[in-house]
Amino acid sequence: MSEVSSNYRVKSLKLFVILIALLLLVSCASHSPAPVFDRSKSSVIRPKTHVVIPGDTLFSIAWRYGLKYEILAKHNRIYPPYVIRPSQVIRLDIAGTGGAIAGKQQSGKGDARVSPAVTKKPVSTLKNTNNRQENRTVKSANSTSKTQAWGAPQWRWPVKGPLISSFQGSNALNKGIDLGGKLGEPVLAAAGGQVVYSGSGLRGYGKLLIVKHNETFLSAYAHNDRLLVKEGDFVKAGQRIADMGSSGTDRVKLHFEIRRDGTPVDPLKFLPRR
Known part of the structure; x- marks a missing residue:
């Protein structure tokens, strides 16, 4: 009887091991594989606005958030020479990095410091203010034409190091x-x-x-x-x-x-x- 009992225990143990193995296989098959993430393509969450601090420029803000500065300027109705001031709120809610922007750009000259409120000033003061704005705009336009004149950049290494x-x-x-x-x-x-x-x-x-x-x-x-x-x-x-x-x-x-x-x-x- 002891020999029969021993054989029964061995067969029972083998059956138990087989059942455990089958359960493990079924469990693995029922779960999807762990996702694999490519860190190089991880998205960066851009805030909706940026508050200008001393030292900021429109170019540096656009650079920080991976935006084209012309589109950022248009989105915020900032015109050449792209003057911004501390505590000014810059909207960053642009679709994608290229940024198709809804709505039309308003025409007109001036910069971010120009107030929409109408104030009465002497004619001479208004004339001088307009001249300064026009001079800044002309200077910016001339700067743009100079950079455009270079055409496609002919790149070279900025340093000799490895x-x-x-x-x-x-x-x-x-x-x-x-x-x-x-x-x-x-x-x-x-x-x-x-x-x-x-x-x-x-x-x-x-x-x-x-x-x-x-x-x-x-x-x-x-x-x-x-x-x-x-x-x-x-x-x-x-x-x-x-x-x-x-x-x-x-x-x-x-x-x-x-x-x-x-x-x-x-x-x-x-x-x-x-």
Whole structure:
């Protein structure tokens, strides 16, 4: 009897193991596989508004949120020369990064500081105010025509140092490339254009320059030790515009970006092969 009982226990154990295995297979089949996320394509939530702080420009705000500055200006009814003031609320509720905007742009001259209220002023004062506004508009128009005259940028490397970090995508942490070098080495304009931002107001970029090359392309040069040009300056390709540094980061390097219609693109697709 003991032998029969032993055999029965062995068969029962085997049957139990088989049942457990079947249950595990059924359980795995009934659940969908864990989702796989591509970090390089993770979306960035853009706020609906931005409150202007000292040091902000329309270009820097557009850069921060991945928008084309012309569309941002039109959406907020800001006209050349794109003057904004501290505490002004800039609307960012634009569909996508290209941003098709509903409604028509209002015609007229002036800037963000012009009040819609009508006030009585002497004729001479009104005339002088209008002249100043027209002069600013003409200056901005002339600046635009100069940048348009360059046509498609003929890109060149902004520094001689090695590539230490590659482009990771327009929505990723690294929206450009990082190039190594030594403190104080020259940073060169990658193409001709106009400086539209010079400062350190964008968190994570340190001392930053943004150059407008035409109505499509902008380039940025971050973490500089010293900025050698100011907003409004026109620069030529290869001109020294900054000294390499480590502002806003933990090592000496140049963070370089190219943006096409406000969207970050891989600079290596535009720079010449070394």
